[in-house]
Each structure stands twice: as structure tokens, then as C-alpha cells.
Amino acid sequence: MPALGASLATPGAMGVASDLAAVPSGRVRMLPVHTDLSGLFPWGGLRRGSTVSVHGSTSLLLALLAEPTTGGSWAAAVGMPDLGVLAAAELGVAVDRLALVRHPGADLPAVVAALLDGMDLVVTPRARLTDAQARRLSARARHRGAVLLTVGAWPGVDLELSCVRSDWGGIGAGHGHLACREVTVQARGRGVASRPTRTTLSLPAPGGGIAPVLPACGPDRRPIRWVSRERVELSGAAANLLGAKDFGHLRIG
Structure with a gap:
């Protein structure tokens, strides 16, 4: 969807979902996760303003979106053309609250930044982003109170989830x-999340x-x-x- 990517990169083009940017201090600072995943998070859920990277499992990535979207939060996935809507629905994601920007083109960093202004969660792969761009996007998420979910290694990430x-x-x-599939997931990060x-x-x-x-x-x-x-x-x-x-x-x- 190159046209959509281009429009999102335009300053002021992105509206605000669930009043995130309007009143960040008045919003709950934690987004829920499934009960069986909550033990991986020192805070008990997805902390607003944090960056979380996921390694080795698209199912795990989608599972993180399930509880927030069914609870009314909005999510977006950028630059992931193979992400399946049916797979997301089967894992409990409210797909009517999931925006897909499959082909953002050369505007990937700008599109992700715009979505962080208006969405509660934004998913993007590390590919094509420099370290400097990745750090700026993490800072944007922190400032806007959104959760940035990344696929692959990310500099300065708050928490890494790996399917081991x-x-x-x-x-x-x-x-x-x-x-069915039995998976073991390991979490490790910074600060209180430093112990695996x-x-x-x-x-x-x-x-x-x-x-x-x-x-x-x-x-x-x-x-x-x-x-x-x-x-x-x-x-x-x-x-x-x-x-x-x-x-x-x-x-x-």
C-alpha cells in the first residue's frame, strides 16, 4: 500500500486512536497480555513507552496483540507483507483494530513514527532501519506512550522475547x-528485566x-x-x- 504509506508520512496526516496523544497522563500505563505470558514481563504487561523485540515466532508476536486489541486498544503492523489476518484472528487478535501497512516503501521510518503518534501498539521489523532510526523510533514511542513491538534485534530494547x-x-x-505446539519463551531485558x-x-x-x-x-x-x-x-x-x-x-x- 505505497499510497497509504506516503500519506502517513505527511505531518499531521495521522489521527489519534483512543485519545492516546491527547491525554497520555490520564491513560492506564500498562497494556494487558494473556495470563500465560504475563510472567515474562516484570511489569505484568506491556508498559507504555517501552520497546519489546520478538525473536523466532510470529505466533508469539501476534499473541501479544490479542489482549490489548480485544480490550479496545489499536495496533498497526508496518512493513510485514506476509502477516496473515486469519492467523491473527485465530490467536485472538481483534483484527478490526489492527491496521496493516504492508508496503510502506522508502518512508518506513516516517510511517512508523506517525503511527506511534496515534496507535497504542506498532509492530515493525528491524530490516531496513539503521541503528539511529531505530533509537529515534524507540524515543518516539517513549514520548508518545505507545508500545513499539519489533521483529529481530533492536538497539537499547527494554525487553527481548525469544522462542528458544x-x-x-x-x-x-x-x-x-x-x-498444537509447545513453546518455551525466554525474556530478558534491562533494569528489573535483566534476570532471564x-x-x-x-x-x-x-x-x-x-x-x-x-x-x-x-x-x-x-x-x-x-x-x-x-x-x-x-x-x-x-x-x-x-x-x-x-x-x-x-x-x-
Whole structure:
């Protein structure tokens, strides 16, 4: 949407969602997160004015938007053309309160800055942004009382959330469908967030959304283990089904 990106980059073009810029001191200083994610945040939720980076899981990123948007907050995602609206809805995001600027063009920093003036949460990848631009956007979020969610490393980030382990379940004895995923997420940041914290949960849980770790999500709980973006590890029936040895590996792409 190059035209939309260009219009947002124009000074004064962005309106204010949920009166954020008008009365920042009168607003709640914390945006809620799902109960099973709250232990990752020293403040119990997404603190306004903070920058939070997410590594290794788009589902985790979307899950962070679910509670705020269903509670009336507005969010925007910039420069993420592959972000799926259906996936967002299945994870509980109120998609009628999610604005997508898929192709901001060369105006990416200006578009993100404008959205930070009017949205409660803004999501953007680190790609194409210099360290100086990234720091200015964090300062903008801090000044406007918005939450900046980033994909990938970000200088001076307040909190980093990393998906350090991911196991899919549901294949069963050589048949079936991927039903749910058990993930371990680690949080580490600055100040009170400097001590690493971990939690394990089902993301997505059977039927979508987030849930505590389930005792099982199919006949074989962990037939497939995520190793990297290019490789998964197969065990038991899943490996036999695909002609690999037990605990073999399958390359993706």
C-alpha cells in the first residue's frame, strides 16, 4: 500500500486512536497480555513507552496483540507483507483494530513514527532501519506512550522475547494433523528485566489461542521438533512415515 504509506508520512496526516496523544497522563500505563505470558514481563504487561523485540515466532508476536486489541486498544503492523489476518484472528487478535501497512516503501521510518503518534501498539521489523532510526523510533514511542513491538534485534530494547524451543504434536502413529505446539519463551531485558525468565505454553493450543502446557495434544505428543528455520527434527512414527531414521532430520525449503 505505497499510497497509504506516503500519506502517513505527511505531518499531521495521522489521527489519534483512543485519545492516546491527547491525554497520555490520564491513560492506564500498562497494556494487558494473556495470563500465560504475563510472567515474562516484570511489569505484568506491556508498559507504555517501552520497546519489546520478538525473536523466532510470529505466533508469539501476534499473541501479544490479542489482549490489548480485544480490550479496545489499536495496533498497526508496518512493513510485514506476509502477516496473515486469519492467523491473527485465530490467536485472538481483534483484527478490526489492527491496521496493516504492508508496503510502506522508502518512508518506513516516517510511517512508523506517525503511527506511534496515534496507535497504542506498532509492530515493525528491524530490516531496513539503521541503528539511529531505530533509537529515534524507540524515543518516539517513549514520548508518545505507545508500545513499539519489533521483529529481530533492536538497539537499547527494554525487553527481548525469544522462542528458544518449539515442539509440534498431533501426528500420532504415522497419521493425523499438526494439532498444537509447545513453546518455551525466554525474556530478558534491562533494569528489573535483566534476570532471564522462561515460561512454557501451548502456542497455538488445539483450536487456536494460547493455553497452559497440555498433558498431550494427540496420540504422539512430540513427533516433530523445530531445530531452525531450515530444519525440523523427526522422531518415532513421524520419521518412519517420511522415510527417515528415528530422530532424523528433514530440511525445509
